[in-house]
Amino acid sequence: MTDPQQGHETGSASDAGKIEIRLENLAKRFPGVSEPAVDDLTMEIPKGEIVILVGPSGCGKTTTMKMINRIIEPTSGRIVLDGEDVTKVNPDQLRRRIGYVIQQIGLFPHQTIADNIATVPRLLGWSKERTSERVDELLEMVSMDPGRYRKRYPKELSGGQRQRVGVARAMSADPDVMLMDEPFGAIDPITRDRLQNEFLRLQEQIKKTIIFVTHDIDEAIKMGDRIAILREQSHIAQFDTPERILVNPADDFVADFIGRGASLKRLSLSRVRDVELHDWPTTQEGASPEEIRRLLDGSDKSAVLVLDEQRRPLRWVNAEHLSRSGNGRGLDDVGLPAEAVVQPNATLSDTLNEMITARYSTAIVVDSSNAYQGIVDIDTINETVRSMRRAERGRLRGDDAADTDFDDEDD
């Protein structure tokens, strides 16, 4: 798998449209409660996609998810997994085929990280060597050094690291399906954002079928290939791609749930790699002040971006810095650190966020080895939003005469 992008495309081509999970008339009544928690839910979950169940508290989204691995036994209805009716099979056997991540993670505190991850392989009777190799592979997959972390105990890890181990543990036996119940819910916002991005990047390679429960619509839009917005008793208000839900909410409930600022939310749907990068004058570390001055003169920009030998962004240098460097100080000490660096898979929303606080209102785009690629500026984002809106309007006009009023059109 040298080129994950290619793997992704061939994967999705062969799996296109294949249904991994089908829920048929699924219902759950808890004893002593008159209203059913889940009432007659039917939905199809396509292979290799992240399907988000999102809705207000108590709408039955978690109950729905837990019925798929039968942590909660459905009262009626059927669960069909990869063509096989699993409503009545041995639940322990079934669960070994389905990855499971919960918000509190639930790592076993008395077991090492390696033992935690090896839980399902051991249940499946894998050999020691195979299990051990798999543990190392998974730890690396979630960016944790096996040599350093294998022998540690959960209490010795940070919250973000525990969450990674939780994800690694759920993937240990390489299940086709993963259930994730607010997996990033208990993590601080900065770490959550990183873990989300990292998980999306991982998903591009592993292409699991994932049911992901959250109450956070922004997380749903960011993570989901499809979103099912649920109202009480798990009635589906709308089940569609994030784009279509944002552009064309099915009813007031969905519109309310999405909330204000749909335009801003749409920025979470585009990524830096989807937009055209702009050029910025750059120079190598160690360039002479004269060289930089020449670059500045020949450009309409007010600063030059200095790169190191691996073309990684180092500093911004402008004319003022140059004049100060004259008094015996080397060029290496002047300038401002190159902040607001994003990678191609960053969402435009994240990029905008970086950009707002950054100098020159730009975000520097680097590739996976952190080498400079170009910059994204505020005009790029503006243009992207406009073109998205144009495309959507065109599509809507083509589809039907929906009388959706674009209340966010002029903001």
Place this chain on the structure above:
Amino acid sequence: MSTTPTDQAKATLGGYGAPSKDRSRRSRSLGRYLFMPVLLALVLLLTYLSVSRRDLDSVEAKRLDFDFILARTREHLELTALSTLLVLVIAIPVGILLTRSFARPVTPVAIALFNIGQAVPTIGLLLIFAIAWNIGFLPTVIALAAYTTLPVLRNTMVGLTQVDDSVIESARGMGMTKLAVLTRIELPLAVPVIMAGLRTALTINVGTATLGAFIGAGGLGSLIVSGFSSNHPYITIVGGILVAVLALLVDYLAGIAEDFLRPKGL
């Protein structure tokens, strides 16, 4: 499907969230380990010096004979060990059963029943057993066990119920059977609390085994009883010191066992 980690991920994410260093809070300092045995040895030495320098009369000489004391100590330890073992095989399985979901309706009744055992004073239990059944070793063991089952039972139940629900849910969610969750997750995690209960039981038993002497079960209590009955307070005092030293020693050893049996990572 295998995947290779990207260097990018390492570069951007490898460094944050430095884990806390392993603080070995549980290992005591050497000083703390040595304090109790040294103290007890000192007390024994002083007692020995006192006894050996004293002009013993015939009754005292018979009771404070080294072999006699050793035999009584052995009896005492047997009473303690057997009663604690009995507690262990009753209280832990019952505690496990009572925490299973199917037992929820009977749990309060069962606890009330075991409460009776602890509410009746041991000396009363001993006398009831002696009158209704027999005197000697076995009734004493059973009376002691009846008295100390409750703390172990209660600790077993507390230890099992305090295991984090999310840990159990994730274990079940990965396809561990109920039995596997019990033996591999719940019980190991409950060990510290169960051990604390057992230590309490052991300490109570080693102390109350003294009362066994009243119904002919032997033990170090015989020294105390015979000192009283023959009006030799010196024998009673030596007996009392020996019982106290033994109780502290057993508690100390149980404390060490607790440290070693506690699962790593907690």
